[in-house]
Amino acid sequence: MTALLDTLEGTLGGWGTTLLVGFVALAGLITVNAMFMVWFERKVAGWVQGRLGPMEHGPQGTLQTLLDVVKLLGKESIIPAQVDRKVFLLAPVVAFLPALAMLSLLPYDNNLTMTDVESGLLLVFAFGGVSLMGIFMGAWSSNNKFALLGGMRAVSQNIAYELPLLLSAMAVVLCAGSLNLGEIVAAQTGENGLWFIVMQPVALGIYLIAATAETNRAPFDIPEAESELVAGFHTEYTGMGFAVFFLAEYTYMFIVCGIGATLFLGGGDGPLLPGPVWFILKVYFLLFLMVMARWTYPRLRFDQLMNLAWKFLIPLSLINLLATAAVLKFVEVGS
Amino acid sequence: MVDLAFGFLIVVSLAGAVMAVALKKVFHNLIGFGLAILGSAGVTVILGAEFVALMQLLIFLGGIAIAMVFAVMMSTPREQDEEDRSPGRVLGAVGIGSGFMVVVGFLMLSGVFPAAGPQDDALFSAQHLGLLLLSDYALPFEAISLLLLAAILGSVIVARRSREDDDLPTEGVEGV
Incomplete structure (x- = not known):
């Protein structure tokens, strides 16, 4: 980990390293947070309503959102004809x-x-x-x-x-x-x-x-x-x-x-x-x-x-x- | 690095300003206005007045630009072509704008606003500005709040009158 950081600092300089590490960390946080929250929300909704929520993929359905993300990425992006592009x-x-x-x-x-x-x-x-x-x-x-x-x-x-x-x-x-x-x-x-x-x-x-x-x-x-x-x-x-x-x-x-x-x-x-x-x-x-x-x-x-x-x-x-x-x-x- | 960022922000502000007056659709003008505000707030940050820049963002972008959105609601729908602006109006706007620029430029060059040297950031801090507003500049501050109060009361009266003018019953109606 430290060696990696040193290599980065060698090539990008201190400022660039901070920016890169910060950016990657934030991008990771955003993704993990969204995936966890979607699963969590569906689970809590299930429990509140006396259901189980997602159960099929992974223990307690934990892999459900991961599969949802894959599905979403594969979807076609449609831009309607009359929008302001x-x-x-x-x-x-x-x-x-x-x-x-x-x-x-x-x-x-x-x-x-x-x-x-x-x-x-x-x-x-x-x-x-x-x-x-x-x-x-x-x-x-x-x-x-x-x-x-x-x-x-x-x-x-x-x-x-x-x-x-x-x-x-x-x-x-x-x-x-x-x-x-x-x-x-x-x-x-x-x-x-x-x-x-x-x-x-x-x-x-x-x-x-x-x-x-x-x-x-x-x-x-x-x-x-x-x-x-x-x-x-x-x-x-x-x-x-x-x-x-x-x-x-x-x-x-x-x-x-x-x-x-x-x-x-x-x-x-x-x-x-x-x-x-x-x-x-x-x-x-x-x-x-x-x-x-x-x-x-x-x-x-x-x-x-x-x-x-x-x-x-x-x-x-x-x-x-x-x-x-x-x-x-x-x-x-x-x- | 800072020079590069400064130049970039200046370009962004100017591009936004041009968009705000040159484009035909009101909503595109509004986006240009937002861009200009963002750019000039960035310039203010680089000049060391962080709090002022934040207030600019909060008030102009979060308040005024968003309020203008309501005006967009009443603009021409997308399917219809907008008319060209009348040359008289364009000339008038150019005249007022350049007149303002000349006055401000004259004031800046004549030394009423001296060029700022390296200064203490604390001069622009929230504490310092707050103290100034409640001591040296208490009268203008109170005058502005009076103006705002009048504006709020005025809008309440306008809203109430238009509601009374409606023939629709105002009581017992579900929803808005």
Whole structure:
């Protein structure tokens, strides 16, 4: 392993090696995460509904997604005649690429962040807007009313839920006194460290609900509600185009849960096991909650969705932010 | 390396800006706008103002460009051919744009905005900017929030009036 790295550094130089290793690691993480999540989701769905889920291939059906991937790769990519070709082909890429950048920002351990950015938290949210453009590009260029309706819904839903997402994260930022993800973790660990789930339980609840809506997951999956809109914004996508949108969705789930684990659950903090293991465990615990929500609650109607965001979550997160600021000031003056 | 990235980002911003005004379909213009914002945010990062760049991305791309998407909804459907823009409008836009460029260029050259030397990154940090907004620049900051409040109230009134004008019953209707 070390010998390999040395050879790489000899040929590419330190900078190139970092880029290559980071890229390969992220690509691996994205693929493995998506394959595991699809299997996991089907398994949990089975258990929730008193079924077994996939059982045929491998122990407990673990090889099922691998075979699904092979099938998907072999499928023909159909480009409908009336689409806006350039935008149509570009859309999955624009939706997916920000995920790569966002993954490299997560603090997998106290000393293991691929790119340490001063305002890392904001960068993650900023890139979220870019991927939303990708979704809408796909919806508009498809020249299909279901796709366009799905895209419209995705945009208005994301605008509505971005506010509580940011505001709940800001309450944690106030507690930690930094926008740097590594420093937010550091504020929760060490001698007097306390995971922010203790100080900010309300923010955690708001964050999880808003994150589920931001990733277009059930019960907030109205942008792709299959019973009304066929498949929403990706109706016209087949083969690899569809696969890339699919991959992007599961990667964003990993990212929002990674940020959730960083903000509220102490990142890689935990006894015995090494940091990255703890981090991954926490992320998949949050992902498990998201999967359970999907198979527990029915899909919201569009007006219910908007009411929840604008009339409940946003006021609540504003009050939470104000209360946090007031308490912090009180403590500061008192001490 | 940095020079190369800087040049690339400048090219991206300019290409986006040209796309934003030259292409015929509104949605293509919007993509160009997004590209220009991305490029210039990158330039801002290289200049050392990371927080400002992030805010630019968050507000212009995540907010304004996405809000413009709603305008796209009302644009001409794909099957119909768009009309050419009238020469009067094009001339007017060129006039306003170049006028703005002349004013900004004059201000920059006349030394009102001096060329920045190597500076402390902390000058552009969130803490420093936040403190400035609540101390030295408190009045403009409050004025802007007042403006935003007026805009929000205005949009609520507009939305409510159009709803009252409808003959459709507003109560007891399922869904939207």
